[in-house]
Each structure stands twice: as structure tokens, then as C-alpha cells.
Amino acid sequence: MGLSNKNKEILIGPLSKNNPVIIQMLGICSALAVTSKLEPSIVMAVSVTAVVAFANVIISLLRNTIPARIRIIVQLVVVAALVTIVSEVLKAFAFDVNKQLSVFVGLIITNCILMGRLEAFALGNGPWESFLDGLGNGLGYGIILVVIGFFRELLGSGILLGFQVIPDVFYQWGYVNNGLMILPPMALIVVAVIIWVHRSGNKNLQEN
Amino acid sequence: MEELLSTFVRAVFVDNMLFAYYLGMCSFLAVSKNVKTALGLGIAVTFILVCTLPINYMLENYVLKEGALSWLGTGYQEVNLSFLSLLIFIAVIASFTQLVEMVIERFAPALYASLGIFLPLIAVNCAILGASLFMQQKAFDNAGVVTVYGLGSGIGWLLAIVGMAAIREKLTYSNIPKPLKGLGITFIITGLMGMGFMCFSGLKI
Numbered sequence: 312m313g314l315s316n317k318n319k320e321i322l323i324g325p326l327s328k329n330n331p332v333i334i335q336m337l338g339i340c341s342a343l344a345v346t347s348k349l350e351p352s353i354v355m356a357v358s359v360t361a362v363v364a365f366a367n368v369i370i371s372l373l374r375n376t377i378p379a380r381i382r383i384i385v386q387l388v389v390v391a392a393l394v395t396i397v398s399e400v401l402k403a404f405a406f407d408v409n410k411q412l413s414v415f416v417g418l419i420i421t422n423c424i425l426m427g428r429l430e431a432f433a434l435g436n437g438p439w440e441s442f443l444d445g446l447g448n449g450l451g452y453g454i455i456l457v458v459i460g461f462f463r464e465l466l467g468s469g470i471l472l473g474f475q476v477i478p479d480v481f482y483q484w485g486y487v488n489n490g491l492m493i494l495p496p497m498a499l500i501v502v503a504v505i506i507w508v509h510r511s512g513n514k515n516l517q518e519n
Numbered sequence: 520m521e522e523l524l525s526t527f528v529r530a531v532f533v534d535n536m537l538f539a540y541y542l543g544m545c546s547f548l549a550v551s552k553n554v555k556t557a558l559g560l561g562i563a564v565t566f567i568l569v570c571t572l573p574i575n576y577m578l579e580n581y582v583l584k585e586g587a588l589s590w591l592g593t594g595y596q597e598v599n600l601s602f603l604s605l606l607i608f609i610a611v612i613a614s615f616t617q618l619v620e621m622v623i624e625r626f627a628p629a630l631y632a633s634l635g636i637f638l639p640l641i642a643v644n645c646a647i648l649g650a651s652l653f654m655q656q657k658a659f660d661n662a663g664v665v666t667v668y669g670l671g672s673g674i675g676w677l678l679a680i681v682g683m684a685a686i687r688e689k690l691t692y693s694n695i696p697k698p699l700k701g702l703g704i705t706f707i708i709t710g711l712m713g714m715g716f717m718c719f720s721g722l723k724i
Contacts (some may be wrong), residue, residue, distance in 0.1 A: 336548055336702060340645045343541040383639055384613050391606045399602065414652035417605050421643040423545040494717065495539060499710035503703045510698035517697050
């Protein structure tokens with residue numbers, strides 16, 4: 312499948328230099344709240360990617376028929392319908408994870424990535440580009456989620472996806488899990504460190 | 520009375536929307552650059568929370584919950600509309616936001632201009648939908664407690680954003696490593712404030 316350069320840019324851009332979480336500051340709430348373990352982070356990333364991609368396509372198809380004044384409500388309805396589908400699917404096939412995510416599945420509706428991308432991209436571009444944009448942004452969001460979830464679960468509980476990673480020998484030598492990593496405030500600090508590392512490599516992204 | 524007070528204190532300090540659940544983070548980071556704007560947004564959010572929570576509570580208990588429609592007649596006893604709750608809640612919130620937007624535009628044009636895009640985006644402020652979803656989960660006793668819970672959550676959020684704005688105003692003069700400037704340092708400060716708020720956990724009245 313060949314993608315034109317512009318489309319490739321739309322798809323790849325959000326993964327790093329235009330990342331929704333650490334550059335555009337979108338979708339931070341859920342990025343922080345569900346990442347104390349890796350598994351919910353992955354489920355959340357997949358759900359959000361699906362919702363963003365399809366919401367982008369639908370709004371892009373409708374973009375010429377929506378009156379500008381009521382567009383936010385129309386967008387919310389489309390998103391809410393998609394999220395309802397996702398939440399029913401999760402309830403049916405991944406009940407445990409759905410329990411862990413609790414209200415945050417419903418909160419995908421208010422995930423700023425959705426609104427941001429719908430407003431900034433889908434309203435002005437065709438369905439195929441919008442689909443790629445949604446996919447790219449969803450993946451960009453997913454990467455950050457998975458990285459945060461990885462470090463928090465590894466350092467906080469010494470396990471990944473339920474399997475023990477840090478060998479028992481370490482514990483005998485006096486290694487202790489850092490319980491602080493599981494608590495809410497550390498998620499913010501992990502994000503800050505990601506931003507620090509990312510911006511040290513990309514000088515042009517630094518703020519003055 | 521005691522229940523109201525304890526719900527309020529818990530909502531403000533222990534279950535602070537921002538520091539305990541990270542709800543409303545997006546506008547928190549974007550609008551906390553000066554105290555005045557932050558205060559305006561905080562008040563708008565609190566107002567919308569206080570208005571929408573009781574309405575959503577009523578809808579939840581008399582329309583959406585399983586068996587909630589039984590007041591219509593015995594035939595409706597088994598109707599369960601809870602899968603519609605997301606749609607209904609967000610519709611209520613969006614229409615209230617529209618209302619507040621019109622009021623602010625009319626009576627405080629300066630605030631309207633400084634809030635910009637973040638005013639209509641209150642509709643998608645996670646703190647507000649989040650409070651409705653927590654309300655659904657916690658199953659409060661009556662609408663009064665729910666209103667107080669809304670007020671508490673709003674004030675907790677307001678405290679957080681005003682505090683943050685005050686810190687950020689001072690921060691302009693400090694010497695921060697370049698890659699951390701702006702967003703990065705804001706995250707770290709929020710984390711530290713969150714740790715401070717953790718001291719309240721376990722607080723009981």
C-alpha cells in the first residue's frame with residue numbers, strides 16, 4: 312500500500328514531534344489515571360485509537376452538513392455513541408480490565424484528543440486523511456501510555472502484565488519495590504521526565 | 520448535616536478531582552498561566568458542576584437505572600436504559616456549558632476573551648463528566664448530597680488551578696533547565712502538589 316508523502320507525514324507526525332500528549336497537551340487526564348499498570352494502559356490505548364480514528368472519519372464525512380454553531384454537540388454525540396460501543400465491547404470481552412478502568416472508559420468522550428483532532432483536522436479534511444490522522448494520534452497517545460505504564464508497573468510492583476520480572480535474588484539482596492510509583496503524583500513526574508528526555512533531543516520544541 | 524459536611528470535605532481534599540483522579544487536566548495545564556483567568560474558569564466549572572450533577576442524578580434515578588421507569592407503570596419495571604447514560608449526561612453538560620458561555624459573553628466580555636476556546640471546551644472538561652460518572656458509581660442517598668458533592672468537587676478543582684496559576688506566575692522568573700521549561704516543569708509541580716494533597720487521604724469528619 313503506497314502512501315503519498317503528505318499522508319505519511321499525517322500518520323507519522325503525531326508519533327514523536329507532534330505527539331498529542333507531550334507536545335499538543337491533549338488527553339493528559341486519562342494518560343495519567345490508567346497507567347499504574349501496563350495492561351489497562353494497552354487496553355486504553357487501543358480503545359482511544361479506535362474511537363479517534365472512527366470519530367474522525369464520521370465527522371469528516373459529515374463536515375459539510377454540520378452547522379458551525381452546533382458542531383460541538385454533534386461531535387459529542389458521535390463520540391459518545393462510539394464510546395458506548397467500546398464500553399459495551401469491553402464489558403463483554405474484557406470485564407476485569409473494564410473494572411480497573413472504571414469511569415475512565417466513559418471519560419474517553421471528554422478526552423481532549425478527540426475534540427482537538429475533530430476540531431483541528433476532521434472538519435477540514437477528507438475521510439481518508441482524517442482516518443490516518445486519527446490513527447496516528449491514537450498511536451502517539453498509545454506510545455506514551457505504554458511507556459508510562461511500563462515504568463510504573465516495573466518500578467512500582469516489579470511485575471509486567473502480571474509476570475514477575477525482577478528476579479527474587481534482587482529482593483534477597485535488599486531491592487525494594489518503589490510503592491510511590493503506583494500513587495497518582497508519580498505519573499505526572501514520569502510524564503515530566505519523558506518530556507525532558509524528548510525535548511533534550513528535539514531542541515526546536517523547547518519553550519522560551 | 521454531618522453527612523453533607525463530610526461529603527464536602529472529602530470532595531474538596533481527599534478525592535480532589537485533579538490530584539486524586541487527574542480529571543480536568545487539559546484545561547488545568549492550558550489556562551493556569553495567570554490567577555485571574557484561572558479563577559474565572561474555576562468558578563465557571565464549579566457552577567456547571569453544581570447545576571448538572573443534581574440533574575444527572577435525577578435522570579439516573581428516574582429514567583436510566585434498571586427499574587427506574589417503574590413510576591410510569593408496572594410494564595416499565597424491567598426497562599434498563601443505563602447504556603444511554605453517557606449520551607444523556609454529556610448532552611446535559613453540553614447544553615449547560617452553552618448557557619454559561621452566553622452568560623459570560625454578555626456580562627464579562629473580558630473574561631470571555633481571555634478564556635477563549637477553553638470556555639466551550641468546559642463541555643469536554645473531564646472533571647465534569649467524571650463527577651457525573653462517580654456519582655453514578657457511588658450511589659448517593661439524595662439530590663442534596665449530590666449537589667454538595669458537585670460543589671466540593673468544583674471548589675477542589677478551583678483551589679488546584681488557582682494555586683497552580685499563582686506558582687506559575689512566580690515561575691516566569693526562575694531558572695529552569697531548558698528542555699523542562701513550560702510543560703515539563705508544570706507537570707513536576709502538579710506532581711508535588713499532588714503529593715501534598717495526599718496528606719489529606721484518610722481524613723475523616
